[in-house]
Amino acid sequence: MPDDVLGNRLLAVLAPEERDRLLRGATSEPLEARQVLYTAGREISHVYFPVSGMISLVVKMTDADDVEATTIGNEGLIGTAVILGVASTTMEALCQIPGRALRVPTRAVLEEIRRTASVNRLLLRYAEAMMVQLAQHAACNRTHSIEQRCARWLLMTRDRVASDEFPLTQQFLAQMLGVRRATVTMIAGALQKAGLIGYSRGRIRIVNGRGLEGVACECYDIVRRVMKTVTA
């Protein structure tokens, strides 16, 4: 079995024999930037448990550009629909920051859920936390300033990649926040001037995490707390 499995927080809290059974047919795979993990409307063949990197869930719109609904990292899994007994979803899962994930055949996940009530309960708790996270982000989009959302997004990403520095283009950040690139340039500039972040050649460095938390809306804290309860 790959030795990085404990880097995923859901896998880490399973009992060793549950984990062994679940991962029998699994492979540890690199996730590349822009890699599509599943497509809207297509059957989800594998569930991914990230150990690093970050993945976006994207809503496909018919009349506009795609919109990021939320992000997932090593606290979760890609393929909640499988847990819910549904073969495909209307969203797309897209890798945003490269990393690694355990890739588990859908059938193995379904078998383990059926077999072990505690695994089923854990994954349903995760589905609920995911729902709360989506709702919080929906409300956040509506209510909070771009500056607050930008700070939240950077902090969430930092937690996921477990590093204060990560690759990020302004264009990409603009897309994630659903704003124009010029707006992101302005906000990143202000955060940089305030000594909270450093930015050069497509890399972001969080210089003052505490300060950035002060700028972020409370959604950062709320979602982090909710996710913690899943594996608590």
Add this chain to the structure above:
Amino acid sequence: MLRRYSGDVVARLEVNRLIAALPSADRQRLLEALQPVSLTVRQPLYAAGGPIKFVYFPLSGVYSIVSIVTDRDTVEVATVGNEGIVGISVFLGGRSTSDNAFCQVPGDALRMRAARFREEVYRSRAFRTVLLRYTEAFIHQIAQHAACYRLHSIVERCASRLLMTHERVNLDEVVLTQELLAQMLGVRRATVTAAAGMLQRAGLIRYTRGRITIVDRKKLGRASCQCDRTIRREYKRLLG
């Protein structure tokens, strides 16, 4: 136990589409645990931070699920009608909730104590399957709302919400104050007044003293962002 119900309610039991999707033996057992209740506008069904005491199966009316942001503002993240239940987190294992649920358009519902609901979930595989699929549809709804909030104009969203509310209550006239509509759409009241005014001037709706009448449904559909239609399609795909 059946005598607790008027014949009317028993006949209407299947108006809730989750219940209708169950085999009749499961339906019959649920019936014994369900009590009919009428809900009035703004009546809370559960509140953030506390335990959820009852799970509601709406037969009519519209119920709003709102997230609380910055301690004061609430933003609607989903609505529930007779296609669903209010209290899904009881099914997913939550003992308390971080959102609020209240009645937006008055109606009737059947409700069940949360503890009993957990027993029924444990007992019935068919019930579990339906609730899992419902959860997926509900997640889709929240994500679609999030995208809609970001992309669509207030007029488009207003038209879309009016149509959906109209379909749910199945009356051309919907009783809805501007304050409620503002909360639904996550904007200030003055903004709703302006949006409703535009729809009214274009001859799509009529708005007087908290009553909205839909005058031209076709045109209203064209003016809407259609996100609610997308949401309904996904419910249909997953739950029939």
